[in-house]
Amino acid sequence: MKAVLVFIDGILADWRQRQHLGGMPDFYKREVVMKDMPVAGAVGCMQELAQRYQLVYIGARPESAQAVTEEWLQAAHFPKGPVYTARTHADRLVLARQLKDQFEFAGGIGTRWNDNQLHLELGCLSIILKEFEIEWDTVRRYLLGKEYTALQTALTLLTPWAKATSQPETNRLDVTIEANDLIPAVKAIHASHWGYLAAITGLDPATPAKPAPAGQTAVAEGTLQALYHFCAGAIIVTLRTHTSRADARLTSICGVIPAASLFERELSEMFGITLTGLPHPDRLLLPDEWPDGVYPLRKDFDPAQIQLKPVAVASNGKNGKSGKFIVPIGPQHPALKEPGHFEFEVDGETVTGASVRLGYVHRGIERATEERNWTQNLYLLERICGICSHHHAFAYALGVEKLAGVEAPPRAQAIRELAAGLERIHSHLLWLGVAAHEAGFETLFMYSWRDRETVMDILEAFTGNRVNYSVNVLGGVKLDMTDEIAASIRRGLDFLEERTHHYLKVVTTDQAFLRRTRGVGTLTKEQAEEFGVVGPMARASGLTRDIRVESPYGAYKLFPIEFVMETAGDLEAKFIVRLRELFESYKAIRNILDHLPVGDLTARMPRKIPAGETVSRVEAPRGELFYYIQSSGGEMPARVKVRTPSLCNFSSVLQVAVGHQLADMPMLLAGIDPCFSCNDRMVVINGDETWTWEQLRRYGIEYYKK
Amino acid sequence: MNILGPIINVLFFPAGLFVLIIGLAYLWVDRKLVAQFQNRIGPRWFQPLADVVKLFFKEEVVPDGVDARFFVGLPILALAAALTTALYVPLVGLQGAYNFPGDLIVVVYLLSVVTMSLALAGSNTASRFSLIGATRTLTQLFSYEAPFLLALLGPAIVAHSWQINTINTYAGTHWILLTQPIGFVIALVGLMGKLELPPFDAPEAETEIVAGAMTDYSGRGLAIFQLAKAVEMVVGLTLIAALYLGGIGNPIDFFAKTLILLLFLAGLQSLFTRFRIEQTVKWWRYAALLVLAQWVIMVVLGQGVLS
Missing domain, CATH: 1.10.645.10 (Cytochrome-c3 Hydrogenase, chain B)
Incomplete structure (x- = not known):
C-alpha cells in the first residue's frame, strides 16, 4: 500500500483557538491541544484516503507533543497511522529521508513552500493547499482519481430518491429506488451529464410458482426487478427498481434518454414489464408468431407450453398502411449478410424515416x-x-x-x-x-x-x-x-x-x-x-x-x-x-x-x-x-x-x-x-422431432466417427 | 440465295449465334480481368455460357402484379435490339452486313432500346428494388445519352458521313483518338454507363437495391437480359474501336483493338467506388460540357485542321 504524508497543523487541526498562547509553554499543553477543532471535511476525506493509502502524519511540533497529537487524532476519529513530529524544517527534512526508506509515498499534503520541499525530498506528488480552508475535492481528484469523484457525484445526485445504497465493488454503486422515482432519478443523472446508460437488466428473483389448481393459471409471487446500469469511465451505477410480478409496470425513460428504446423493448418482451410511454412498443426480438403474455426470461417460463399464434402475411407490393414508399433491407438482402430488418421510408432517393426489427437468429x-x-x-x-x-x-x-x-x-x-x-x-x-x-x-x-x-x-x-x-x-x-x-x-x-x-x-x-x-x-x-x-x-x-x-x-x-x-x-x-x-x-x-x-x-x-x-x-x-x-x-x-x-x-x-x-x-x-x-440470442425451433441431450450427443459422436 | 443470305446474317453471322458467342467470351474476359485486378482467380472460360444455360433451364417466376406480356416481351425486345446493331458494325473487321447513310444514329438508338427495355421491365413490377432501379436506370440514361451521342458524332463530322462503314474507312487512315481525345474518353466511359459497369452501377447496386430493375427476373428473362448486355458490350467496343482507334480492317485489328479497350474498361471498373446516382449525374454534366467544348473547338478551328 502506498502512503500519503499529511501535515497536521493547518490541514487537519485548526489550532487558531490557541493562537494567543503562541511561544508560551502552554501552547502544547494537553488540555489546550485537545480543544483544537478538526478542519472542516478533514476527517471524512482522510477516512476515504485511508481505504487506499497508508496515512503518515507529520507535525511541526516538539517531540514532547507527540503523545498528545496522537491522542487528538484518535479523538477526532482520524484513521490510524504513524505520527511524526519535528520542530524545525531542517529536522523534518532529515525525518523525510528516513521515512522515504520505510514507505512508498504516492503524495503529500501541505500548506507551505517548505512542505513542497519535503515532498520533493520524498519524490512524490505534492499538494499544497490554503491553510484552514482546504478544498478536499482537490485532494480526492489527485489521490483518488476522477472515478472516485464520479462515484461520489452519483451518490449525491441519487441520494434524494435512494431507498438503499450499497457499494458491492469499489467501482460499483447500487441504488435501490421506488419505481415512481425512476424518472426523476434518471433525469438527475442525465441532466448532469453523468455517464451514459449502458444497459437495462431484467431480473426475476422469484421462486417458480406453485402448481396452480386445475383450471386456474399459476400466479407467480414476488416482484420483478429492472436494473438500469449507468457507466462513467470505470464507475457503474445501478438503479434498482421493483415492480410487482402480477402487474409488472414501469415508466419508460425514453422521454429522457431516447437511446433507451431498444433496451426497454427487450426488457418488455423478455420479462413482460409494460413500459408506459414507450414510443414504438412493437416487437423487437421475439418472432411474430410468439404468443402474447409469454415471457421467456421469467423463471416460470416453460418452453414446452408455447403455442405459436398464426400471423397474417402482409401481401407484397402494398406499401403498408401509411402509404409511404418503404424500402426494406433485410432480413435477406445482399447489403446485410446477417439477418436484421430495416425499413427505410424514402421520398425519391432521400430517406425520411427508419426503423429496425431484430431477433431473426435469437437463440435464447x-x-x-x-x-x-x-x-x-x-x-x-x-x-x-x-x-x-x-x-x-x-x-x-x-x-x-x-x-x-x-x-x-x-x-x-x-x-x-x-x-x-x-x-x-x-x-x-x-x-x-x-x-x-x-x-x-x-x-x-x-x-x-x-x-x-x-x-x-x-x-x-x-x-x-x-x-x-x-x-x-x-x-x-x-x-x-x-x-x-x-x-x-x-x-x-x-x-x-x-x-x-x-x-x-x-x-x-x-x-x-x-x-x-x-x-x-x-x-x-x-x-x-x-x-x-x-x-x-x-x-x-x-x-x-x-x-x-x-x-x-x-x-x-x-x-x-x-x-x-x-x-x-x-x-x-x-x-x-x-x-x-x-x-x-x-x-x-x-x-x-x-x-x-x-x-x-x-x-x-x-x-x-x-x-x-x-x-x-x-x-x-x-x-x-x-x-x-x-x-x-x-x-x-x-x-x-x-x-x-x-x-x-x-x-x-x-x-x-x-x-x-x-x-x-x-x-x-x-x-x-x-x-x-x-x-440475437433466442430462437424456437418447432420441428416434429425433439432430441434429448443424450440423443444429440450420440448423433455428434456418430457423425465424427465417419 | 437472296433469302438465305439475310437469314444467315440474322441467325448465325454476324448477328445471331456468332455475336452471342463473342459476347459471352468478352464477358468472360472482362470478368477475368477484373478478378485479376482484384487479386482473385476469376471464373473459368465457360462460366458466362454455363450461367446462361443454367438460367435457361431454371423456372421463370412471373411475380404477382406485373403485366406478364411485358415481363416476358421486354427481355426479348432488348436482345433483338442488341442483335440488330450487330448487323451494322464492322465485327471481326468485316464490313457491316447492312449499311445505309445514317446507320450510326440507328445503332446508337437501338443500343438505347436495350436500356429502355430494362427500365420498363423494372417499372413493370411492384418490387421496390426494381422501381428504384428503373428510376435510376432512366436517370442515368438521360444523363449520359447526350454526351455519348455527341462523342460518337465527333468522328462522323470529320469523316463527313453518318455511315459507320464510311467512318471506319476514313478512320483507317486517321487516328481520331489523337485529334479528339475528349470524345474518345467520353465515348468509352459512356459505354460503361450504358453497360452499368462500376462505378456507374448505381442502377443495380446490389448492396442497396439487390439487382435494380432485374431484381424480379429469374430464369429465361434474366438470361436474355444478360445476353443482350453482352452483345451490347461487343457492339459498343467495336463501334469505339472503329471510330476512334484507326478503324477496323481485319480480324487481328478487331481483336487487338477491342481487347485493349476491354482491358481499360476492366481497369476502370476495379479502380473506383460506386458513384451515388446524383454523383453520376453530376459527372455527366461535366462530361457533356467537355464534349461540347470540343465541338466548339472543332467548329472554330475548322474541319480542315482536324481532318
Missing part, C-alpha cells in the same frame, strides 16, 4: 445459461458471436472470476489480451472489406480480405480454430505461447502493419471513395453522447469511450493501449479510427510477446461460485461488451445478461439516416459494424 442463450453450469456456459457464450467470440468468453470469465474472488495468473491475462488483439485485427479487417463492398469498392474489399487471411492463419496456428478460439477457461487460459508461434505472429504483424498503412492511405486519399465517406453520416459529439454509442463509433465522434483505457481489465494495466480518437464523426472518421486501432493492436501484441510474464496458465476455480452479482465489461472490436452475472451460490448462474455493442449503436444509425440518400444506407449500417448474432 441468456435463458440457456441458467440451465448449464459455470464451465459449460463459457463455451455457450463464446458461440454468441463468431467474430468477437473471444471477447464474450473473456468478459464472462473475468466476471465469474471476480465473483469467485480468483484472479487469473499474469501469463494467462497476457495471453487473453493477445488473443483479444488478434481478434480485433481480424474483425477490423473484415469490417474494412465489408464497408468497402457496401460502397461498391470491390477491389478494396478483395484486397483487405486477402490480407485478413494472414491473421486468420495466425489465429488458427495459435488456437487451432478460425472461429470460436476457445482460449479461455475459468481461471485462466488453456493455450500457451511458444517461440515458434510468437515468431509467426511477429512475421504476420509486420506484413499487416505495412498493409494497414496502405489502406489508411487509400481511405484518406482516394477521391472517389472520399466522396462516399467524407461528411456522410456525421454523428456529432453531442449526438453520440445522446444516443449512447460505444466503441469505434463513439471514438470517431470525439468521445473518449474505451473500456481498455478507462477501466483497464486483465492485462491491459500491464500492456496498455493508447487512445485512438477522431472528431469528425463521419464515415471517413470511422474508417480512420478502426485502421488506427489496428496499429495499437499490433503494438500491444508485440509488447506482450516481448514481455510475456512467466508462470502458471490457470488458477484453481471453485465448482460453485459464491452468491453475488457483478458487472464485467470488456472492449470488444465493436465497442463495450457488457455482462451482468448473478450467482445464487450454486453450480449454475442465476442470471447472465449480455448487452452487446451493436444494440447501443443501432439507435444512432436510425436517427442519422433521416435526410441521407438511400445509397448511403448500406454504408451507414456498415459504419456501426453491426453484429446481429450478438444481439
